[in-house]
Structures are given as C-alpha cells and as structure tokens.
Amino acid sequence: MFILKRLPFTGSISVRMLQYTSLTFGFVVACHRSTSRRGASPYNSVDSERYSSLVKSVISSRTSSQTPDTIHDEDEHMFGPVVKAHTQSRQQRRLPKVVHPFLRCEETREPESGPPVRIVLNRDQGRSSIPSVTRILQATLSAEQLFYLERWKRRMVAELGEEGFKEYTQNLFRQGKLFHSALEEVLMSGATRQDEKHEPQSSDVMGYMKSIAYVLEDVSAARAIESSVQHDTLDYLGIVDCVAHYRGVLCVIDWKTSEKPKPFLSNTYDNPIQVAAYAGALNSDARYKYQVENGLIVVAYKDGSPAHAHQLNHELMLEYWEKWLIRLEEFREQRSNKESAQQTQYS
DNA sequence: GGATCCTTCTTCTTCTTC
Numbered sequence: 001m002f003i004l005k006r007l008p009f010t011g012s013i014s015v016r017m018l019q020y021t022s023l024t025f026g027f028v029v030a031c032h033r034s035t036s037r038r039g040a041s042p043y044n045s046v047d048s049e050r051y052s053s054l055v056k057s058v059i060s061s062r063t064s065s066q067t068p069d070t071i072h073d074e075d076e077h078m079f080g081p082v083v084k085a086h087t088q089s090r091q092q093r094r095l096p097k098v099v100h101p102f103l104r105c106e107e108t109r110e111p112e113s114g115p116p117v118r119i120v121l122n123r124d125q126g127r128s129s130i131p132s133v134t135r136i137l138q139a140t141l142s143a144e145q146l147f148y149l150e151r152w153k154r155r156m157v158a159e160l161g162e163e164g165f166k167e168y169t170q171n172l173f174r175q176g177k178l179f180h181s182a183l184e185e186v187l188m189s190g191a192t193r194q195d196e197k198h199e200p201q202s203s204d205v206m207g208y209m210k211s212i213a214y215v216l217e218d219v220s221a222a223r224a225i226e227s228s229v230q231h232d233t234l235d236y237l238g239i240v241d242c243v244a245h246y247r248g249v250l251c252v253i254d255w256k257t258s259e260k261p262k263p264f265l266s267n268t269y270d271n272p273i274q275v276a277a278y279a280g281a282l283n284s285d286a287r288y289k290y291q292v293e294n295g296l297i298v299v300a301y302k303d304g305s306p307a308h309a310h311q312l313n314h315e316l317m318l319e320y321w322e323k324w325l326i327r328l329e330e331f332r333e334q335r336s337n338k339e340s341a342q343q344t345q346y347s
Numbered sequence: 348g349g350a351t352c353c354t355t356c357t358t359c360t361t362c363t364t365c
Contacts, residue, residue, distance in 0.1 A: 121352080121353065123351085123352060123353090132352075132353055132354085133353090134353065134354065134355095135352090135353085141358095144358085144359080145358060145359090146358090147358085148357095148358035148359060149357060149358050150358090151358080152357060152358055153357075153358095156357085168357095169356065169357075172355075172356045172357075173354085173355040173356060174355080175355085175356090176354085176355035176356060177354075177355050178355095179355090180354085180355070226354095228353090237353090238353075238354090239353060239354065241354095256355095256356085257355085257356075258356085258357095259356090259357090266359090267359090269357095269358070269359090
C-alpha cells in the first residue's frame with residue numbers, strides 16, 4: 001500500500017500499477033516458493049561468474065542512503081502531491097481496433113542471394129509527414145515508463161550535473177553508433193568472425209564486438225543492413241538494423257548496447273515492439289521480395305561479457321505486432337486530438 | 348548553409364534471512 005500511496009498517477013494509472021504490483025508480488029512469492037521447494041530460481045540461468053564485473057560496475061554506482069521519508073519528500077518535490085486513486089473495475093487487456101495482417105497473403109519466398117541490400121531512406125518525396133517507429137514509440141510511452149525515466153534522469157542530473165548528464169547520454173549514443181558502424185562493416189564484408197576485421201577499433205567497440213562474437217558465429221547470409229522499410233497501408237517507416245539468418249532462420253535483427261545486463265526479454269522494454277514494427281513494415285514493402293516471420297534482439301556489453309540474444313519466434317512476433325498496432329492507434333489519436341485542438345484555437 | 352529526420356540510449360521497491 002505504501003507503494004501505491006507514493007505513485008503520482010491519476011486513478012486509472014494507479015489501478016494499473018496496483019495490478020502490476022500485485023502481479024510482481026505474486027511472481028516474487030511464486031519464485032520464492034519454487035526456490036525453497038526445488039532450489040531453482042529463474043536467475044539461476046544467469047551465469048553470475050561470467051557477468052560478475054558487469055554486475056559489480058552497475059551495483060557499485062548505486063549506494064543509496066534513502067529512507068521511505070526521504071523518497072516521499074523527493075517524490076513530492078518532483079511530482080507534486082499524491083492523487084488519490086478511484087476505485088475502478090479491473091481493466092481489460094486492450095486490443096487493436098483493426099488487426100492488420102503481419103504477413104502478406106502471398107507465398108513467402110526466400111530472399112535472393114548476393115550482397116546485403118541497403119535501401120537509403122529518402123524523405124524528400126513529398127511524404128515527409130510519415131512518422132517513424134522510434135517517434136511513435138517515444139510519443140506513446142506509458143505513464144509508468146515516463147515516471148521511471150524521469151526519475152532516472154533527475155537522479156542522474158543530481159549526481160552528474162546538467163552538463164555531465166548531457167555528456168553521459170551523448171557518450172551512450174556515440175558508443176551505440178560506433179558499435180553499429182563496426183557491425184555494418186563486418187556484415188557487409190560477409191565476415192562474421194571478429195578476427196577477420198581489418199579496421200582498428202576503439203576499446204569500447206572492441207568490447208562490444210567481443211561480446212557478440214559468439215552470436216555472429218550463428219549469423220549468416222545477411223540480406224539487408226541499415227535499410228529503410230515503409231508500411232504500404234499503415235503509413236509508418238523506419239530503418240531496420242539487419243535482416244539475416246540466425247541459426248538458419250531468417251530474422252529481423254536489432255543490435256543493442258547496454259550498461260546493465262539484460263538476461264530476460266522483459267528487460268528490453270519496447271525493443272520487441274520495435275522489431276515487430278520493422279518486420280511488419282518490411283513484409284508489406286514491395287521493395288523487398290520476401291517476408292520475415294522471426295526476430296532477434298542482441299544486447300551487447302562493453303566489458304566483453306557474452307551478449308544476451310533474445311529470439312522472437314513467429315508467435316511472439318504476432319503478439320508484439322498486436323502491441324505495435326495499439327501504439328500506432330494511440331499515436332494517431334494523439335495526432336488528431338492535437339489537430340482538432342489547433343483548429344479550435346484558430347477558429 | 349541551415350533545419351529536420353532516423354537512429355543511437357535511458358526505466359522496473361527494498362531490506363532481511365538463510
């Protein structure tokens with residue numbers, strides 16, 4: 001109940017948080033029970049020795065002297081007084097109003113062999129208002145996500161200062177970009193082993209490349225790299241990191257860098273939705289003569305710890321495709337609300 | 348030349364006990 005009181009959300013959100021909290025609590029209790037009965041925990045699947053330096057580096061920067069009172073004061077200062085929750089019936093899982101197909105009806109064909117394609121995004125063709133996957137996901141973050149992101153940002157600014165925080169985020173982006181460039185070079189050259197690299201790399205990029213080396217051994221026949229995709233009827237676009245075979249299965253692959261270990265798919269937040277969105281767009285995009293039913297999210301670590309590779313089979317992709325359609329609907333609602341508000345203002 | 352776009356990242360309670 002303490003958690004609920006602290007949350008600065010309006011009624012409906014607080015109820016969602018209560019559901020989330022009880023679910024989490026139930027999960028923890030279930031895990032604890034199963035641990036005490038059988039000595040097995042889901043975290044046992046994480047190789048703690050392998051990730052020890054990564055875990056240490058994350059934990060070492062988290063010395064907290066917080067108490068419930070200081071947290072309460074801090075939250076009240078940051079988010080204002082608590083809004084009491086209204087009692088509401090349990091919300092039902094939202095479904096998209098229109099379930100657009102993930103795949104084309106035509107028969108799935110294997111992509112042609114040859115070097116991977118790269119279709120450059122050209123926004124200057126009179127359709128510049130088409131939103132991108134990233135923009136839509138950013139604009140439709142949940143209240144919970146926004147709350148935790150804002151809290152994280154405030155804490156980082158308190159620790160590093162405005163300038164320090166700016167530098168920190170710029171460095172994160174820079175590392176991600178360098179990692180993508182290095183990968184692009186490896187995949188374009190057809191070499192999937194790190195020791196076949198020719199260009200010198202920074203120590204950070206070397207760590208990330210070492211981290212994904214064992215994943216690259218299972219990646220072959222890249223078909224597209226950093227290539228733009230556009231949905232023919234849903235009107236959104238994006239740039240897909242990579243389309244390649246992973247263990248013989250054609251996948252949309254998304255490469256990520258992370259400071260924290262992400263051993264479970266749930267640790268990757270909206271990344272699976274992003275992958276499903278790209279795959280759905282590619283499947284409807286006439287410039288690609290094949291379709292992709294599976295996905296892969298690879299999370300690489302700077303210290304060279306083995307990357308976490310999260311596979312998304314066809315069933316999971318359909319699940320996340322549905323979530324993407326909901327986000328897309330939310331984005332459109334936002335847009336039309338803004339437009340009607342503007343019309344009212346000027347009329 | 349300047350502005351804009353697509354990306355690149357960031358989130359999930361906390362403490363005690365065994």
